[in-house]
């Protein structure tokens with residue numbers, strides 16, 4: 001196992017780069033970060049729409065969210081793979097296909113988490129802001145959302161972790177990420193799949209485990225600072 | 230259904246549906262039983278037991294399902310005795326390993342859901358029942374578990390949904406389930422939209438049925454609901 | 461009487477079939493302290509919540525500084541800046557420091573310069589006796605301290621009138637006094653105040669008028685002297701003895 005790590009650690013980390021395309025863990029992180037950054041504002045939009053007083057807006061948001069949550073991520077990836085080129089007229093790389101699919105998928109799940117957060121804010125909070133003369137938008141932006149997002153930080157963290165894990169599905173459409181790199185290494189070695197996939201699992205485990213621990217430590221420290229513990 | 234797809238392709242696709250449903254059903258039953266076992270093991274005071282369960286849960290929460298599936302399919306056979314290995318290869322090894330990976334992963338999450346349901350029951354409920362003269366088992370049976378299950382039900386339904394959708398990951402090791410068949414037929418016919426459209430609708434039927442089943446059970450088990458409806 | 465700051469004219473409100481405000485008419489002049497009391501469920505909260513349009517009304521007319529509160533073209537956000545509201549549950553923003561709670565409206569709504577808003581906020585916090593808590597978070601404060609911050613927050617817009625909805629009902633008994641103290645000093649400064657409260661000592665001491673409500677109606681609107689010393693209504697007698705029993 002140590003030998004594999006010695007020989008292939010660079011491939012695990014950055015794929016064939018700089019002699020070939022960037023891949024491995026670096027690519028996994030890029031895809032995950034991009035998808036999270038893009039899905040977050042969409043999720044907030046969907047959640048706010050879902051919590052609004054306009055019926056049709058609530059309905060539209062509910063339809064989108066339930067449709068996306070009703071199909072496997074792999075199906076969504078294939079849809080993006082086929083539909084985006086037709087819609088945009090451009091050949092889209094596997095990378096962007098994956099980022100788009102993950103963005104849509106995670107935005108839907110994240111929006112449900114955020115919606116629960118919004119629902120958990122006592123009515124008195126909005127009333128206080130409105131009674132000071134704050135507009136609906138200001139109230140949502142500076143009173144409801146900051147508290148709602150903070151209250152559901154554990155749920156948001158677990159969606160981030162899910163996103164990182166789901167980047168592995170890029171393997172199916174040949175995106176050069178960590179799982180893909182591990183399979184390449186496995187194909188070169190042929191005889192040591194147990195070791196290769198153990199290393200792969202350990203890398204994902206460390207990444208996700210440490211990230212969730214880190215975020216929860218940050219949350220605890222903010223709670224302590226605000227006297228909420 | 231001929232106007233949608235030729236009969237032979239439809240048969241292929243429906244074979245995929247059957248495999249998907251089997252993957253889901255078998256994996257779910259194993260996962261639920263395993264989850265309960267994990268919760269019970271975790272509840273013992275014996276430290277190594279708790280560590281084992283915590284490690285099991287942490288591993289399955291932090292490693293992608295696809296990697297777990299690959300680990301079982303490519304890595305595990307090395308560790309198995311030859312007789313079992315050959316038996317597996319004769320008996321649809323892909324399917325077996327996919328079921329194992331799906332079940333273990335889902336069990337870890339379900340165990341967490343059940344455990345947080347149990348933790349949500351205030352100790353006073355337990356004490357009140359004991360004060361009324363219930364035995365430990367009666368208290369659990371009539372007071373604690375019913376309340377805990379009601380709290381755990383929505384997340385458990387969510388897990389079941391995810392498990393159903395995640396069966397599609399088995400295609401990566403060649404299990405001929407719905408997504409696999411869909412791609413196969415698409416490669417043959419290039420009727421991309423049609424075939425993916427049908428597959429998507431089939432998945433939606435599955436997930437929406439599960440959601441409906443979930444809210445039906447929820448309604449059945451929520452106290453006070455019946456009186457409400459009659460009122 | 462000076463010009464009315466708040467004036468209700470035959471205001472009616474329903475919750476479904478429930479007629480919660482029945483033909484309520486009331487005038488509140490500048491500098492007046494009006495105490496509204498009455499049994500639970502009699503519509504006191506509903507009444508003062510209609511004054512800053514937290515609740516809509518069915519019919520009647522409600523003027524605040526001469527502006528029709530429930531009129532079609534009324535800019536509610538602008539109007540609400542001219543009336544402070546203090547809630548039973550304080551409703552401080554837990555994710556903001558005490559100072560940020562008080563400067564929230566001046567900076568974010570009125571767009572006043574931060575330095576100016578902070579100076580005013582510190583002055584107000586000193587006035588409610590919490591100058592040293594400016595950088596603390598609401599989570600660290602006692603109920604009484606939180607309610608005093610809430611009063612400072614309501615005062616930050618320098619409104620001509622301020623409404624209190626049972627500001628001491630959610631407090632432990634030992635904290636009621638500190639909040640009443642702040643309210644009394646406000647009253648002495650000549651602030652126009654509408655207070656829903658069961659604190660009869662407060663009503664007698666600083667109240668200019670007592671309005672007694674029952675089942676959505678104003679039953680009596682009189683001076684504290686007449687209200688306490690010669691209650692002429694059986695409901696008031698019962699109410700007063702109930703309130704006394706509480707303490």
Ligand SMILES: Nc1ncnc2c1ncn2[C@@H]1O[C@H](COP(=O)(O)OP(=O)(O)O)[C@@H](O)[C@H]1O
Nearest residue numbers: 475478480498499500501502503504505506507
């Ligand atoms: N949002 C609401 N929907 C329906 N009924 C309400 C609502 N809020 C208050 N009520 C009813 O209106 C009546 C007056 O309530 P409220 O003004 O809160 O009374 P008070 O503050 O005097 O205790 C009560 O009977 C209460 O049950």
Ligand SMILES: [Mg+2]
Nearest residue numbers: 504505506626
């Ligand atoms: Mg009230």
